[in-house]
Amino acid sequence: MKYTVSVRGAEIEVELSETDSGWRARVGDRELQIDVERLGRSLQHSFLVDGRSWPVMVERKEARRGAKYVLGVRGERTEALVVDEREKAAAAFDALAGGGQSGETVVESVIPGIVNKVMVEVGDTVAPGQPLLIVEAMKMENEISCESGGVVSKIHVEAGVTVNSGDPLVTLGPEPE
């Protein structure tokens, strides 16, 4: 079985086969012997890879394409996205279809928190760097501003609403020419 995994921006090809005592993995031109045990029903796993010991905490996250895992090894977290061929094709299609959607920009929350104040209205023309709203978290107020200018075409939230990281806050359309 052959898989593509995206780790820290790099695409890594992993070829796996089952052996009598565990797994054999081929990564690039290296071949590794792997013995792995999961500790009970926990997230903790013990990997022995060619005799080296790696405790790996495996968390599964939702992802749009493929399966995303957060792997914690000795306090270090690494995210890995497992993509199969079908998913790769779909992602490529998405990219072709254009993520930019006709010059629109969506300003997303970079922080989970509570919207404290919305400082713009639909139809406002905003300049690059202009503060759009304030999101409060742990009593710290954080101004959310836009990187590029435009015209506010949609406001997705109102004051008092709870938002998570990545939630859309404001959509900006292109400035009228």
Next chain:
Amino acid sequence: MKYTVSVRGAEIEVELSETDSGWRARVGDRELQIDVERLGRSLQHSFLVDGRSWPVMVERKEARRGAKYVLGVRGERTEALVVDEREKAAAAFDALAGGGQSGETVVESVIPGIVNKVMVEVGDTVAPGQPLLIVEAMKMENEISCESGGVVSKIHVEAGVTVNSGDPLVTLGPEPE
């Protein structure tokens, strides 16, 4: 609902009723307000009993009659056996039917371990205090002897066998008169 619970040899009657905010328990002439939360899927529970806080670790054990629980509170373990009326009747019947079974004594292992040596054979007459076998645990050898004498009628184990606490080792019949 009324329950009988056996704790450290004492039988405690508990009457429980559900309230808006938790439970009301009547134990003897005391009435207690109880708010309880289980922590996720863990064994740990947080009890607030009339404002006092008790973290309680709840383990369920198998028991012949009723349900046995081991309750860990701040490092102290207490065993409690919940008995309902039907089970109490059955236990009483068992007692009446006689646990002694015609003068036979079963010597049980007081320790989990591995039987190292069996020093008697079926038919042997043994004196009170005589060593019957050796059970080894953690490299310590422990002589298992009988409290009263008799004739060995059955040997339940052989050298090399693993035994748990309470497992029958040797059955002694009455001495011929």
Next chain:
Amino acid sequence: MKKPFEKILIANRGEIAIRVIRTCRELGVRTVAVFSEADRQALHVRLADEAVCIGPPPAAQSYLASEKILDAARATSSQAIHPGYGFLSENAGFSRACREAGLVFIGPSPESIERMGDKVAARRAMTEAGVPVVPGVQNSIEDDGELEKAAAQIGFPVMIKAVGGGGGKGIRIVREPKDLLSAARLARSEAGKSFQDSRIYLEKVVENPHHVEIQVLGDAHGGAIHLGERECSVQRRHQKLIEETPSPLIDEKTRQAMGEAAVRAVQSLGYLGAGTMEFLVNEDLDFFFLEMNTRLQVEHPVTEMVTGVDLVAEQLYIAAGEPLRLKQEDIRFTGHAIEARINAEDPDTFLPATGTIQSVEIPSGPGVRFDGAVYAGMEVGLFYDPMLAKLIVWGADRPSALRRLRSALSELSLPGVKTSAETIRLVLEHPRFQSGKYDTHFLESEIENLRGSAPVIESEELAAIAAVLADLEKRRSHLKTTGDGGTSTGSAWKIAGRMAQLRRGM
């Protein structure tokens, strides 16, 4: 041993409530926890002897609601209230309300808190006591015009600070005149929310400053001692991340002078309890009073590690009216201690993170202390401070302590939430931190370089392999559950499982 009190209430949550409970339990003092509805399952509730719910999650309706806390203290017959840090700990009104209710407030008098809480008044008091302060204005400034004038006079960059508070809230550094008014607006609003006092003032920015603070204790009989310094210059967003003692910056002469200045200040204030004098120290080892924290500090454990003194126990005995149990000459310093704050935060943005902690593995062993409030299943929300725990280590010297912290961090695992542990590990690898030559700008100016230098585990490869195996496991268990039986191929970890079974059968 005489108990300082029979029963006290702890008006706080999280690790500091647990810290106080631990000392009380040792001294035989019964504890009453208070909790908001969001904290019913919290560890401080379970570890306390009693617990009282004081309202809904928002702090204003629970941990900041003085009246509810006083009611809880009366209902439980508590003799005293320990405020921890944050929340009501530096609220003079609360200290006064305790006094009026006949309860002992474990901390200084309302008058001391007011004097030091008003950062402008504190600066004046220190100047009078002969302690140098950071150059700046003498009063708070309301008017925008005045603000612009004062800032120009001091010269950019200037620091906007809240009159009413500390802890990084309401602070803005302004580099250009054009940003002054917008920064002031945000600072006022934050300050108002955090301290119920929206007044601000201006200070000169001390260039390349070190944040060095002195721990002090004062009793009700005029006694005052200091317990050495703490270096707290690893900060981001004006929040400390790593603290250590002794400071790698200052020399013995400066240490002595700062300690003496701090004791002088405590005596001139008639200060009661544990407190911290914060100083900025520049590269010439000149030191300037910054503010006084009239409470226990988050980073107090490093002082405990090198002195062997239990600061919470001393707080309790002082509050009970006892004279100081330690003289200045009893305070001896051994080795080096470092604290790392484990916050729920995104290491890429330093912003608070949320999630459910799936399991807890905490470091242990020689010289390792973990003051935490975490448990498996804990939901980390947005209502309160994101600090989850503190990892503190002691070593015979600074290099040993650094190595031990790095080693201990590798044993910490709190899957389900991102933490500051990654940032801390990066800092520990940095040559400037290792050399001890770092100031308060260090972290924010170096963080991008730090991230670039992220030590890659063997192990992008390992990550890829582990992810594939985890995914395989997921698919197979899915097959087993939803498929039609015959096609089940079993677990990806099956070899392990089978071996384990064989073993059990032996």
Next chain:
Amino acid sequence: MKKPFEKILIANRGEIAIRVIRTCRELGVRTVAVFSEADRQALHVRLADEAVCIGPPPAAQSYLASEKILDAARATSSQAIHPGYGFLSENAGFSRACREAGLVFIGPSPESIERMGDKVAARRAMTEAGVPVVPGVQNSIEDDGELEKAAAQIGFPVMIKAVGGGGGKGIRIVREPKDLLSAARLARSEAGKSFQDSRIYLEKVVENPHHVEIQVLGDAHGGAIHLGERECSVQRRHQKLIEETPSPLIDEKTRQAMGEAAVRAVQSLGYLGAGTMEFLVNEDLDFFFLEMNTRLQVEHPVTEMVTGVDLVAEQLYIAAGEPLRLKQEDIRFTGHAIEARINAEDPDTFLPATGTIQSVEIPSGPGVRFDGAVYAGMEVGLFYDPMLAKLIVWGADRPSALRRLRSALSELSLPGVKTSAETIRLVLEHPRFQSGKYDTHFLESEIENLRGSAPVIESEELAAIAAVLADLEKRRSHLKTTGDGGTSTGSAWKIAGRMAQLRRGM
């Protein structure tokens, strides 16, 4: 800092393997764990850098299999082997095999081990070095007749001891002549199994003895220091349960004399590495050499807590040929430390217990150290020593340390297996232990009284209520799963669940 080695193999398991890994990780020394098939998931395997399976569960086929361990060391290019305690740690043959294989054995020379391992030879060597020994025979005794004669000469009660070993194995105390031969038979068999040497000898029983031992370090250059004493008199079945330092029994003069005797012995032996001179001390403070443990002791952490010295690090540097990094005058003692051994054992019988640890909650906070090998899901079996962990605390004085230990114990929870924690708590409550006036008979003679005095939690009532609620929960969840839907009455904890949901919706 120079590393003592690049990579070492740890020929042990459990908490001591982890203890060694922690120091190595700090020093930048890579570690190789070995494990039996029963330990594939063990914590020491996960914490080490590398791991090698060395055979089936029985120790004779894995942790005692020298050849397999040497093979593993060679295969992993390890430079040295740390034996921990138990297993091969006092096996002269193994020390010699390491030497012959070109590997450094982190411990004394085979000659030293042989001399001290033969308890009869050790007694002779000590007598020659001018260190007092317990009265007894000069040689081992094979013949039953001779045994009876010698015992009569010494006078009952006598102690049967194994020539080849320590650690309580092969020891029998005999009070009456009639029990002598049966006790000797068991002692010989146990000794043969534990030490591959079934020889025994006899010693006089010292009445009401204290077990006090001195920690020593010797280097390859003739250097020798001691690190004070440990009192280890809380024992049952000849196994220590609680250890502390300083000893509450001995005075400064005795401490000095014992320390000097121990250093003299180390020098006269040319002893290399960490070792412990065990003494019996009677009520008149006369001390008698009992035996020398030529390895790290289980209870070494109490010494580390009061001196700040990392004994494992010193072992590594000594083994690497360095001269001692510490002089006698560098060793300063601060405060009081106590260790409690957390064994898997039935508190009613002191016999080993088995089970699966369901979850792990470990104590933490100021002055608390936990050296453990436990994890949630761990199966505690019968193959190895039942010790799961050690809880060590430091306090400014003995009463503070005792209070801290009691407090820390209340935070320890390992559901699924019975442990010695309950016995330890009972001991801590006992006035004789609190007063420090206890000898090696204390625990076994007082245990029944101790059990009678078991502090009853509020809480037989609480236990009853909790059990009923748990039972209710069980029945209701059963109903929900197997019943026909409509009759489900939900969880007994449902109120909590509903409130939690409401909160999340806020």
